[in-house]
Amino acid sequence: xxxxxxxxxxxxxxxxxxxxxxxxxxxxxxxxxxxxxxxxxxxxxxxxxxxxxxxxxxxxxxxxxxxxxxxxxxxxxxxxxxxxxxxxxxxxxxxxxxxxxxxxxxxxxxxxxxxxxxxxxxxxxxxxxxxxxxxxxxxxxxxxxxxxxxxxxxxxxxxxxxxxxxxxxxxxxxxxxxxxxxxxxxxxxxxxxxxxxxxxxxxxxxxxxxxxxxxxxxxxxxxxxxxxxxxxxxxxxxxxxxxxxxxxxxxxxxxxxxxxxxxxxxxxxxxxxxxxxxxxxxxxxxxxxxxxxxxxxxxxxxxxxxxxxxxxxxxxxxxxxxxxxxxxxxxxxxxxxxxxxxxxxxxxxxxxxxxxxxxxxxxxxxxxxxxxxxxxxxxxxxxxxxxxxxxxxxxxxxxxxxxxxxxxxxxxxxxxxxxxxxxxxxxxxxxxxxxxxxxxxxxxxxxxxxxxxxxxxxxxxxxx
Amino acid sequence: xxxxxxxxxxxxxxxxxxxxxxxxxxxxxxxxxxxxxxxxxxxxxxxxxxxxxxxxxxxxxxxxxxxxxxxxxxxxxxxxxxxxxxxxxxxxxxxxxxxxxxxxxxxxxxxxxxxxxxxxxxxxxxxxxxxxxxxxxxxxxxxxxxxxxxxxxxxxxxxxxxxxxxxxxxxxxxxxxxxxxxxxxxxxxxxxxxxxxxxxxxxxxxxxxxxxxxxxxxxxxxxxxxxxxxxxxxxxxxxxxxxxxxxxxxxxxxxxxxxxxxxxxxxxxxxxxxxxxxxxxxxxxxxxxxxxxxxxxxxxxxxxxxxxxxxxxxxxxxxxxxxxxxxxxxxxxxxxxxxxxxxxxxxxxxxxxxxxxxxxxxxxxxxxxxxxxxxxxxxxxxxxxxxxxxxxxxxxxxxxxxxxxxx
Numbered sequence: 120x121x122x123x124x125x126x127x128x129x130x131x132x133x134x135x136x137x138x139x140x141x142x143x144x145x146x147x148x149x150x151x152x153x154x155x156x157x158x159x160x161x162x163x164x165x166x167x168x169x170x171x172x173x174x175x176x177x178x179x180x181x182x183x184x185x186x187x188x189x190x191x192x193x194x195x196x197x198x199x200x201x202x203x204x205x206x207x208x209x210x211x212x213x214x215x216x217x218x219x220x221x222x223x224x225x226x227x228x229x230x231x232x233x234x235x236x237x238x239x240x241x242x243x244x245x246x247x248x249x250x251x252x253x254x255x256x257x258x259x260x261x262x263x264x265x266x267x268x269x270x271x272x273x274x275x276x277x278x279x280x281x282x283x284x285x286x287x288x289x290x291x292x293x294x295x296x297x298x299x300x301x302x303x304x305x306x307x308x309x310x311x312x313x314x315x316x317x318x319x320x321x322x323x324x325x326x327x328x329x330x331x332x333x334x335x336x337x338x339x340x341x342x343x344x345x346x347x348x349x350x351x352x353x354x355x356x357x358x359x360x361x362x363x364x365x366x367x368x369x370x371x372x373x374x375x376x377x378x379x380x381x382x383x384x385x386x387x388x389x390x391x392x393x394x395x396x397x398x399x400x401x402x403x404x405x406x407x408x409x410x411x412x413x414x415x416x417x418x419x420x421x422x423x424x425x426x427x428x429x430x431x432x433x434x435x436x437x438x439x440x441x442x443x444x445x446x447x448x449x450x451x452x453x454x455x456x457x458x459x460x461x462x463x464x465x466x467x468x469x470x471x472x473x474x475x476x477x478x479x480x481x482x483x484x485x486x487x488x489x490x491x492x493x494x495x496x497x498x499x500x501x502x503x504x505x506x507x508x509x510x511x512x513x514x515x516x517x518x519x520x521x522x523x524x525x526x527x528x529x530x531x532x533x534x535x536x537x538x539x540x541x542x543x544x545x546x547x548x549x550x551x552x553x554x555x556x557x558x559x560x561x562x563x564x565x566x567x568x569x570x571x572x573x574x575x576x577x578x579x580x581x582x583x
Numbered sequence: 584x585x586x587x588x589x590x591x592x593x594x595x596x597x598x599x600x601x602x603x604x605x606x607x608x609x610x611x612x613x614x615x616x617x618x619x620x621x622x623x624x625x626x627x628x629x630x631x632x633x634x635x636x637x638x639x640x641x642x643x644x645x646x647x648x649x650x651x652x653x654x655x656x657x658x659x660x661x662x663x664x665x666x667x668x669x670x671x672x673x674x675x676x677x678x679x680x681x682x683x684x685x686x687x688x689x690x691x692x693x694x695x696x697x698x699x700x701x702x703x704x705x706x707x708x709x710x711x712x713x714x715x716x717x718x719x720x721x722x723x724x725x726x727x728x729x730x731x732x733x734x735x736x737x738x739x740x741x742x743x744x745x746x747x748x749x750x751x752x753x754x755x756x757x758x759x760x761x762x763x764x765x766x767x768x769x770x771x772x773x774x775x776x777x778x779x780x781x782x783x784x785x786x787x788x789x790x791x792x793x794x795x796x797x798x799x800x801x802x803x804x805x806x807x808x809x810x811x812x813x814x815x816x817x818x819x820x821x822x823x824x825x826x827x828x829x830x831x832x833x834x835x836x837x838x839x840x841x842x843x844x845x846x847x848x849x850x851x852x853x854x855x856x857x858x859x860x861x862x863x864x865x866x867x868x869x870x871x872x873x874x875x876x877x878x879x880x881x882x883x884x885x886x887x888x889x890x891x892x893x894x895x896x897x898x899x900x901x902x903x904x905x906x907x908x909x910x911x912x913x914x915x916x917x918x919x920x921x922x923x924x925x926x927x928x929x930x931x932x933x934x935x936x937x938x939x940x941x942x943x944x945x946x947x948x949x950x951x952x953x954x955x956x957x958x959x960x961x962x963x964x965x966x967x968x969x970x971x972x973x974x975x976x977x978x979x980x981x982x983x984x985x986x987x988x989x990x
Contacts, residue, residue: 171988185905226865234861 132316135268136161136288137299138275139308144170147283150306151176154285157302161288165269165278184255191251192244199243203236268314286314403463405547407525407532459525464551474556477549481541490514490560509537514557515564527554594831596976598968606965613958620952629948631938634701635791636949638690639933640956642788643811643926645683646804647960649780650812651676652739653805655746656776659769665840667984668832671975672819674750675967676812677743682963684736686956691732694725700938702728704793715794715870723793728786735783742772750975758977780805791936795874799859806852811925813845817918821911823973832974835909836989842908845921849902852928853895877935886931894924926953 141147147164148171154162155178164173208231210222222230257263269275269286278284285308287299296313303311348357359365370376376384388394399405464470478490485494492511500508512519519527531550534540541550568576617640624633654673658666666673690701699705704723710716716723746765753761781801789800797803817838824830863871878887898917907913930946975981 189903226867228865234857234864237857237861 132318134289134296135314135316136286136291136294137296137303137311138269138272138284138286138314139303139306139311140274140277141283141285141306141308143283146307147285148172148176150285150303150308153306154287154302158293159287159291159299160293161291163286163288165275165282165284165286167279167281167283170283182259184252184259187255187259188248188251191255192248195244195247196240198247199240200236203239204231207231207236266317268317271317272312272314274310274312401463403459403525404551407459407528408457409459457525458523459528460523462524462551462555464548466555470548470552471555471559473549474552474554474559477545478553478556481545482553485538486511486514489564490557511538515561520561520565524551524554524558527557592831595826595828596832596974597972598970600970602965602969606962606969608962609958609965610962613955613960613962616951616955616958618955620948620955623948623951630698631700632934632948633952634690634693635933635937636952638701638787638791639926639929639949640952641683641686641690642929642933643953644679644686644956644960646808646811646925646929647815648677648680648683648743649739649776650808650810650815652680652743652746653776653780653809654812654816656742656769656772659746659765660773662766664980664983665837665987667975667978667980668829668834668837669816669820669841670978671750671971671973672816672823673812674743674747675964675971676815677739678747678967679960679963680736680739680743682959684740686959687732687736691725691729694728702790702793703938704790710793713794719793723790728790731782731786735779735786738775738779742776746772750978751971753975753977754972755977758979762979777805780808788932791933792874792877794870796871797859797863797874799855799862803852803855803859806848806855807925807928810845810848810852811922813841813848814918814921814925817841817845817914818922821915821918824911829973832985834985834987835911836987837984838911838914839905839908839989842902842914842917845914845918846899846902846908849895849898849921853899856890856895878931883931883935886927889927890924890931893920894928898924 139150141150144166147166151162151164151173155176162177164170164177166173205220208220208222210220212219214220224230225235228235274282275284276282285303285306287294287303293299300311345358345360370384372385374384375382379386403409479488482490483494485496486492487494487497490513492513494511497508497510501510514520522530528550530538531545531553532540532542545553562570571579617637620636621633624630624636651673654666655670655677657663658670658673693701694705697705702723704710704716704719705725707720710720710723721727745768749761749765781804784801784804785796788804789795789797820829820833820838820841824833860875863875877883898920901920902908902914902917907917930949934946934949
């Protein structure tokens with residue numbers, strides 16, 4: 120860049136063209152029309168506002184912008200569809216860098232489903248078309264352009280106010296300095312002046328570009344290193360920006376804490392404490408069996424629990440934290456005769472209906488609505504040949520039918536084989552309701568003629 | 584182009600009063616065809632199909648009329664300029680709603696006769712026994728249905744008459760005052776039109792499957808309605824110009840604009856139709872999916888695909904080019920295409936509800952009924968146009984519209 124502002128008198132570069140001013144929009148359109156009619160091809164018009172008819176007068180070719188937008192829109196469609204096909208409709212297990220795709224069943228829809236893909240496709244088409252229109256317009260207009268040689272004409276500043284200009288470029292095949300100047304003035308142009316290429320100062324030395332590129336590249340290294348270390352294993356602690364957030368002075372679960380005598384961060388409840396809802400005093404209701412010594416788990420369980428602590432508690436107490444926290448160990452399984460055989464809750468029609476509803480919500484997906492063991496999940500697992508799947512035992516199997524209600528209740532609460540326990544999900548009364556409903560569907564499958572009311576029996580025998 | 588001075592006008596701008604008489608053969612022929620369809624329907628014992636075809640025909644011309652009414656109201660409401668040259672054509676089209684109302688009367692009579700061949704909810708014991716329909720029994724009820732239908736038509740005909748008479752008055756005196764008056768009333772009219780169109784769509788077509796509901800159905804009806812009107816207007820302008828009518832006033836620019844609107848509404852229709860489909864498809868609730876389930880059996884699958892391609896994708900690409908929009912025969916072709924597709928759309932909405940029809944037969948009965956209705960519609964249009972200026976000659980915006988240019 121030269122230090123002094125170049126003026127008209129300064130040494131000039133190559134001639135770029137001739138600029139002529141016209142009185143108003145009509146004159147500008149007429150002049151442009153005549154100039155293009157006379158065979159000039161590289162003519163530009165400048166006006167403070169869009170002048171109607173100037174495009175036709177300049178005989179500019181129509182812009183290719185619509186085609187740019189169309190092409191980008193079509194690309195958007197292809198990109199969006201391919202992206203979704205790959206991400207939703209395919210899966211390559213074991214592919215590196217999280218590129219495996221995710222073929223996941225959503226709402227029972229096929230993993231490759233066009234209707235679900237259309238909204239995203241539509242949005243991507245709009246996005247890319249808008250980008251095409253906006254950036255295409257900017258690029259096709261030759262923007263960004265920090266300076267234009269025309270700005271060097273003082274008169275030209277009026278183009279943003281009340282000036283109407285026509286510029287004939289020197290690169291036009293018909294351009295000839297003297298004739299063109301005479302022609303422009305014959306059109307009514309005033310103040311005709313030649314516009315020259317600015318004389319540039321020293322060019323930026325080439326090696327500076329190299330240096331800039333190298334610095335920019337090197338600047339990327341530290342963040343890339345941080346990013347890389349955050350996802351890999353290392354023998355040294357990883358670099359951390361927010362140390363006080365990552366290491367906060369607080370006691371976390373399952374950690375030591377020197378302030379307490381026993382050194383444990385987590386505290387044991389004071390003996391005799393009963394958690395809310397933890398007083399499970401009716402063993403029949405809460406556990407489904409009659410313990411020999413009055414409460415579930417027995418003293419042995421408490422002893423075992425205490426023995427696992429490094430420090431002896433101050434005093435022995437009854438099972439205070441509620442026996443809800445653990446499945447009775449295998450050794451603690453009650454004897455067969457201890458299972459409750461009568462419902463510890465009042466059997467009513469409402470309870471039966473509640474049981475049916477809860478069963479259909481919690482159990483039927485695997486066990487099937489009839490309890491036969493062919494629920495939707497089971498069917499799907501068998502269809503996919505999932506080797507890890509254990510098909511639920513039919514509730515109509517003799518071994519299940521023979522079980523006392525307490526044992527069924529225990530199975531629902533604590534699970535069996537692959538089946539998880541449901542005591543956290545289903546309230547005690549609801550679990551008993553399900554057992555009641557189980558009894559009903561068992562009976563429905565194993566009914567005999569004697570179970571039918573007399574009139575129905577007569578009706579049936581009449582059918583034969 | 585500067586506005587025309589009287590000496591330059593070579594086009595015909597006024598419809599002859601004799602057009603009224605010329606309308607008679609068209610109307611008579613139309614009635615004859617509808618009668619023929621009725622005869623065939625009753626002779627073959629397929630009353631349900633005939634009445635659905637009849638409703639289809641009435642809906643076809645009603646959508647044209649309502650689309651025209653929307654065009655006029657929207658034009659006033661937005662202070663539109665370019666559309667002034669075709670405004671009178673739209674006003675006359677909206678005027679045909681009177682004929683649509685008369686043609687709807689047999690359907691009301693059918694409902695009152697207690698026959699459920701068209702609307703299943705006429706069967707009261709069935710409605711009361713069905714838990715879903717029981718909750719709709721006070722809405723889907725012949726008398727209340729008839730009252731609503733009358734309200735819709737009275738509102739539409741009233742708005743069409745008020746706007747047409749103000750516009751005709753404008754041809755003689757006080758053009759500024761009339762223009763302002765029409766602009767003032769167009770706001771409330773738009774609200775009234777939106778509400779009535781919405782519920783009319785629910786009542787007349789959605790209730791053919793009374794279990795089903797779609798809150799988008801009214802918009803769907805509107806999209807098809809305005810689209811078919813635009814197509815009709817392009818065809819009409821093309822035809823009139825071939826007879827030397829308005830061929831100076833309606834320029835390439837106006838065709839271009841109408842074609843742009845048609846292009847936009849082709850996509851709007853697709854957007855709404857797909858939105859309605861996708862939400863129901865995704866939620867998969869039985870009482871919502873049953874409507875589409877019926878339409879995904881047998882030949883209706885192909886009919887639905889015909890809509891996807893013929894009503895959306897093909898014309899969307901076909902009318903995308905500026906060159907096509909500015910070439911009258913080409914845009915005329917696409918307008919005719921869209922009018923056929925609008926019919927295909929209405930067949931898709933109405934005909935699968937025919938009781939006892941498992942598969943789509945060749946829809947010739949439907950075609951006869953619709954062509955008959957179109958004959959009546961054309962007759963009604965000619966009667967409406969007779970003796971009137973086909974251009975709001977004194978409208979203050981007309982000079983701007985005549986010299987209008989697209990960029």
